[in-house]
Amino acid sequence: MKTMVRAMGIDDAPFEFAHEDVMVVGSLVRAPNYLEGILSTRVKVDGTDATEKLIRLINGSRFVHQARVIFTDGAALGGFNLVDLKGLWTGTGIPVVSVSRDEPDIESIRDAMRKHLPDWKERMHIIEGGETHTITTQHKPIFVKVEGMDIREAGRLLELFTVRGRLPEPIRISHMVAAGIVMGESRGRA
Amino acid sequence: MKTMVRAMGIDDAPFEFAHEDVMVVGSLVRAPNYLEGILSTRVKVDGTDATEKLIRLINGSRFVHQARVIFTDGAALGGFNLVDLKGLWTGTGIPVVSVSRDEPDIESIRDAMRKHLPDWKERMHIIEGGETHTITTQHKPIFVKVEGMDIREAGRLLELFTVRGRLPEPIRISHMVAAGIVMGESRGRA
Numbered sequence: 371m372k373t374m375v376r377a378m379g380i381d382d383a384p385f386e387f388a389h390e391d392v393m394v395v396g397s398l399v400r401a402p403n404y405l406e407g408i409l410s411t412r413v414k415v416d417g418t419d420a421t422e423k424l425i426r427l428i429n430g431s432r433f434v435h436q437a438r439v440i441f442t443d444g445a446a447l448g449g450f451n452l453v454d455l456k457g458l459w460t461g462t463g464i465p466v467v468s469v470s471r472d473e474p475d476i477e478s479i480r481d482a483m484r485k486h487l488p489d490w491k492e493r494m495h496i497i498e499g500g501e502t503h504t505i506t507t508q509h510k511p512i513f514v515k516v517e518g519m520d521i522r523e524a525g526r527l528l529e530l531f532t533v534r535g536r537l538p539e540p541i542r543i544s545h546m547v548a549a550g551i552v553m554g555e556s557r558g559r560a
Numbered sequence: 561m562k563t564m565v566r567a568m569g570i571d572d573a574p575f576e577f578a579h580e581d582v583m584v585v586g587s588l589v590r591a592p593n594y595l596e597g598i599l600s601t602r603v604k605v606d607g608t609d610a611t612e613k614l615i616r617l618i619n620g621s622r623f624v625h626q627a628r629v630i631f632t633d634g635a636a637l638g639g640f641n642l643v644d645l646k647g648l649w650t651g652t653g654i655p656v657v658s659v660s661r662d663e664p665d666i667e668s669i670r671d672a673m674r675k676h677l678p679d680w681k682e683r684m685h686i687i688e689g690g691e692t693h694t695i696t697t698q699h700k701p702i703f704v705k706v707e708g709m710d711i712r713e714a715g716r717l718l719e720l721f722t723v724r725g726r727l728p729e730p731i732r733i734s735h736m737v738a739a740g741i742v743m744g745e746s747r748g749r750a
Contacts, residue, residue, distance in 0.1 A: 395741070404593060404723065405733055408740025431745050533594065543595055547737050550598025551585075555621050 375401045377531055378437040378464070379540020380424065382413070382447040383548035389415050392448035394423070395548040398433045401530045403539040407433055408547065413448050416487065420451040425461035434462060439527050442468045443541045445497065445515065450483055452496045455517045465518030467528065471536055473513050474502065512536050565591045567721055568627040568654070569730020570614065572603070572637040573738035579605055582638035583742055584613070585734040588623045591720045593729040597623055598737065603638050606677065610641040615651035624652060629717050632658045633731045635687065635705065640673055642686045645707045655708030657718065661726055663703050664692065702726050 378396050385392035396409035411427045413420045428434050445453045445468045459466045479497060483490035500515045505525050516524040531538035537545075550556035568586050575582035586599035601617045603610045618624050635643045635658045649656045669687060673680035690705045695715050706714040721728035727735075740746035 393741075403595075405595070405736060408736050408746045410741045410744055427744075546595060546598050547741070551583075551600045551737070551741050554600055554617075556598045 375438050375527070375530060376406065376433075376436045377401070377439045377441055377527065377538065377540045378409075378428065378433060379441045379443075379538060379542070379544045380447075380453075381443040381541055381544040381548055383552040385415055385448060385552075387415060387449065391415060391417075393548055393552055394420075394427075394447055395544040395551075396424075396427060396431075396433075397540045397543040397547065398437060399531065399540040399543065403531070403533050403543075405543060406436075407431075409433065413451050415451070416449040417451045418489070420447045421454040421457045421461070424453065424458055428462050428464070434464070437464050439519070439524070440464050440466045441528075441531070441538050441541050442466065443537070443545065444468060444470045444474075450479075450487060450493060452493055454496050455500060455515055459518040465516070465524075467519075467524045468515045469528070469537065469541060470513040471510075473511075507532050507536050508534075510536050565628050565717070565720060566596065566623075566626045567591070567629045567631055567717065567728065567730045568599075568618065568623060569631045569633075569728060569732070569734045570637075570643075571633040571731055571734040571738055573742040575605055575638060575742075577605060577639065581605060581607075583738055584610075584617075584637055585738040585741075586614075586617060586621075586623075587730045587733040587737065588627060589721065589730040589733065593721070593723050593733075595733060596626075597621075599623065603641050605641070606639040607641045608679075610637045611644040611647045611651070614643065614648055618652050618654070624654070627654050629709070629714070630654050630656045631718075631721070631728050631731050632656065633727070633735065634658060634660045634664075640669075640677060640683060642683055644686050645690060645705055649708040655706070655714075657709075657714045658705045659718070659727065659731060660703040661700075663701075697722050697726050698724075700726050 383393040391412040391414050398407040413423050455466045503514045503521050504511050546556040573583040581602040581604050588597040603613050645656045693704045694701050736746040
């Protein structure tokens with residue numbers, strides 16, 4: 371049974387702030403790393419449409435009935451286009467786990483947003499929602515937020531989908547695909 | 561040692577003949593199915609640049625020193641933009657194996673090309689180059705052409721990279737990525 375667990379992993383492509391929008395890729399993976407499908411959409415750089423776009427992308431696909439969990443690479447796409455993790459969970463019915471390899475530096479984020487985003491207070495509200503847990507995979511810490519399941523189950527699923535390095539395969543694959551399509555060649559990441 | 565064998569798989573995205581060009585994706589995979597990198601380029605629909613574009617794409621990437629073999633899905637991209645398998649081998653130094661699930665219908669190809677491609681004879685010359693072998697994987701036949709290695713070694717590598725269905729993972733992944741990016745959602749194929 372274990373190997374029939376599927377997860378959706380979300381990551382965005384490299385972008386420049388002069389761009390209007392950025393490519394976002396979703397990979398449906400059967401544990402631990404068998405790719406079963408690819409989704410793609412675009413969200414605005416520093417926009418506010420990430421949560422809604424992801425809900426529409428996933429609910430509009432056949433994968434909505436297959437994914438046990440959605441892994442996101444952090445909780446922002448295209449700069450500060452924040453993913454409301456709780457909104458993504460309730461909007462899709464699929465539990466959400468955000469994964470960061472670096473501890474979120476809330477002060478720096480606040481300073482950066484305050485400079486050029488008039489609605490920075492609302493965005494901070496989204497960022498500060500939920501609790502950040504530290505999980506150790508491959509002897510290194512990752513920083514995790516969870517909506518829709520308990521942290522132990524999230525840790526078990528992260529372990530199930532992590533093959534090398536600290537990122538689960540669905541995120542690693544989405545990162546590679548997005549970068550390879552937009553840049554012509556993906557760069558390593560583990 | 562077996563698991564450190566890497567292959568590059570090439571496939572194109574869905575396209576319409578009204579389009580000028582079509583996306584082509586290359587996936588570098590470590591046997592049997594660990595994705596290590598993604599490349600992308602574009603070739604003209606019904607054009608003649610496929611071989612040159614693939615050589616440039618692969619030689620310009622760090623993967624040229626890693627791939628033991630290049631798998632291509634058939635020997636045409638974007639309609640009748642033919643891949644000269646021998647040219648791809650000699651241009652990259654990497655042996656090439658083209659894989660088709662359907663037996664090539666040379667007569668139909670000739671008829672279709674003759675209708676709207678003035679240089680159809682040159683293209684037929686490329687298509688008719690090399691010998692087509694039939695290999696049985698997963699109890700079903702696939703049709704294979706090989707340049708730069710013997711057919712037994714090609715069969716061994718195909719087996720090494722085939723997880724489910726008849727297509728080796730590097731081709732299956734490239735197909736899924738190209739379709740998912742261009743269409744927004746990939747469709748199954750095995």
